[in-house]
Amino acid sequence: MGVISVSELVKTFGGTRALDGLDLRVEAGEVHGFLGPNGAGKSTTIRILLGLLRHDSGTVRLFDADPWRDAVSLHRRLAYVPGDVNLWPNLSGGEAIDLFGALRGGLDRNRRDALLRRFELDPTKKCRAYSKGNRQKVAIVAALAADVELLVLDEPTSGLDPLMESVFQDEVRRFSRAGGTVLLSSHVLAEVEALCDRVSIIREGRTVESGTLTELRHLTRTSVTVETERPLTGLDRLPGVNPVEVGDHHAHLEVEPQHLAALLSHLLSFGVRALTSTPPTLEELFLRHYGPGPDPAATSTPVGAVAPAGPAGATADRRGDR
């Protein structure tokens, strides 16, 4: 049983269908990246998981309980950092942290003080005087100082500077090493790549990809640049290869993972002088789903090549995986 298991989740606001059959599964002990463009439904999903919104249909389980009905007891086991942290303007940061801690059922004072030092946050300032980043630090310190099993983080670093971002990543890793589970919604793909074991990518209220980063990388093409002694020919006849830029002695290609071997043996016959191969970044994965074209499946088929069984099979596998 996963910590979070959501399937076929639907939520409508008036006429808008914010969530349209979303699936999400987070296992105990993993750091799960939750990716999607603005308005894809990340925050709505999180609010339903927190029992702040009711869902219309589908199933939602958190620690194998109903997040709406059992909200209060479930919330003792988790801490939440909202994307847009708003605090009581006339309370000090320290007061806000202690308050969240107490309302959650207690916090570790030594840990709180250590985190305040690590995040360089002045707890005596009034909340109204904090910048967005500092308000976020208040919520982060309050969440990390709590003794909980699950962290729900909704774009927690959007206001932090790179230095603080790395402190944050350290702390999340420490939490994860101690056995904690994390759901991390983010736009910062580097952060997700650095922290997450598995990711779910959602678009328009649906999950379009879910799996480990390695699994997802298999779904997209590797970028290859090559320089050869003899002029390159015959590239357009190779299956699963998309020539981006081809000159006489050099080429920039994109190739599907299962056709990489065939491409390399083809290239060898031209006398390879230099070759670089880059696995797809998360950013490329992301763009593949949100780039031009309404249907994400269409962009996964290389131009000018016969669609192999690969992507479709992988998609089917992922479905079975859930």
Added chain:
Amino acid sequence: MSALTGTGSLTRLVLRRDRVMLGLWLLGLPLLAASLAVSMADIYGGDQERIGYATTATSSLVARVFNGPIHGTSLGAVVATESFLTLAVLTALLSTFAVVRHTRQNEETGRAELLGSSVLGRHALLTAALLVVVGANLLAAVGLAVALVAAGLPVTGSVAAAAAIGAIGVSFTAVAAVTAQLAGTSRGANALAAAALGAAFALRALGDVLGDANPDGIGFTSAWPSWLSPMGWSGQLRPFGDERWWVLLLPAGLLAVAVAVAYRLTDRRDLGAGLLAERRGPAVAATRMLSPVGLAWHLHRGTLLGWVVGIGLVGFAMGVAVDEFDDLIAENAAAAEMINQFGGGDVLVDAYLSAMLAIFALTVGAYVVQALLRARTEETDGILEAVLATSVNRITWLGGHLLTTVLGATGLVLVGGISTGLGEGLATGDPVGRMLALAGAALVRLPALLVLAGVVVLLIGLLPRAAVPLSWAALLLFLLLGQLGTVLDLPQRVLDLSPFTHVPAVPATDVTALPLVVLTTVAAVLVTAGLAGYRRRDLTT
């Protein structure tokens, strides 16, 4: 690029943002003045009544404190004096809030930063706000003058009375222009300007109390402290008396000086920063605030303290004023005869006291609405989301606000009764007895306030998006039914809509238990329904 570049487009923006508010201001103020003038024409129609009023206004210290000087015995003079405080305070607050809303609040929310990065002079934001608010005050003054003339008052006096009110608006526009530079938050800027208003009131009151009465016993010459106060200047203009128009140069001068000072301050400070440093808070929270109820109390107590002081002072003054009845009866045969027709001095005093307590109850109603709506504001501000993600349940959370509000309202009602009793008791003897009697009489009003609280909780639970306007609308309805219902001769069925209609008018009548039990039951039903709805609904921002 000059410091004023972009003022024109910003002025249009201010007008666009405030169009509803400005409309209400420019129509509401003259309408209020006209209705006051018409109703006073009714009450003070005869020479005898007006002479009586003018004599009391001169001899009574309470009247001097609250209404300021009177200039003659004409109907205009009575209207100008009697309506002065209401119109002056309203105008001063409207002007202050408008200036702060378009200056400091813009900086606080970061809007000014976005605007400031465009082609905009350093002084454009302040100048646009001042243009609109000074303009609104001038237009409102024109409207006031027209309204007073339409109500049948002479033209010259009407213009002077309207100018006197407009001058207060301009003066506090000037004050707010400076406080918006000093404080780092809009709350702070408003509070500083309100403190200046309090000081202006106190200086004027002091000057008027120390003033020498005229030989004929009608009107007095204010002492010098009045001249230090923008509120005092308005009386010195002598509307409906022998007008001194040059007094209007004083607010104009104040505006010029304030604008110069505010510009200088703008040049010297950073965008978003105030000149007064933000105070620091404790690094660690006190244990007593670490629960929903404790937090609600912590958040409410500052506002509540302000209400306690305000109601306490007014209650005390109203209590002391009871003594005036005896003076009136002693001095004025006609008044004594009128009072006897009502059933004698004691009955009249009781009627006066129960009217005061009824007004206090409605005033505390404003506290109830303001305090309870905090629960809704925390929801729209996004604070509640993080709170409800902790192991606090919704009922405890809203219940904390409700409990704090009800305790606060109980305290305020008691303060109103006790302070009135203290004032009356000190003036007439037996302060302890009167305090106890009026505290009890005041508490009788509490069930009506519980119903009001129930209405607000119901709205928060079932109609969250409309809760703020509808809650205030409910209070306004109860206020209108209470204050104007009988004047407008509305049928009892309509009057019965207000819970305040049903509370026994103690001490003028005896306490009856039934309405209190019914009101409390209604309140409990409303609260239960509201909490049930609150538990079931989505969080809505």
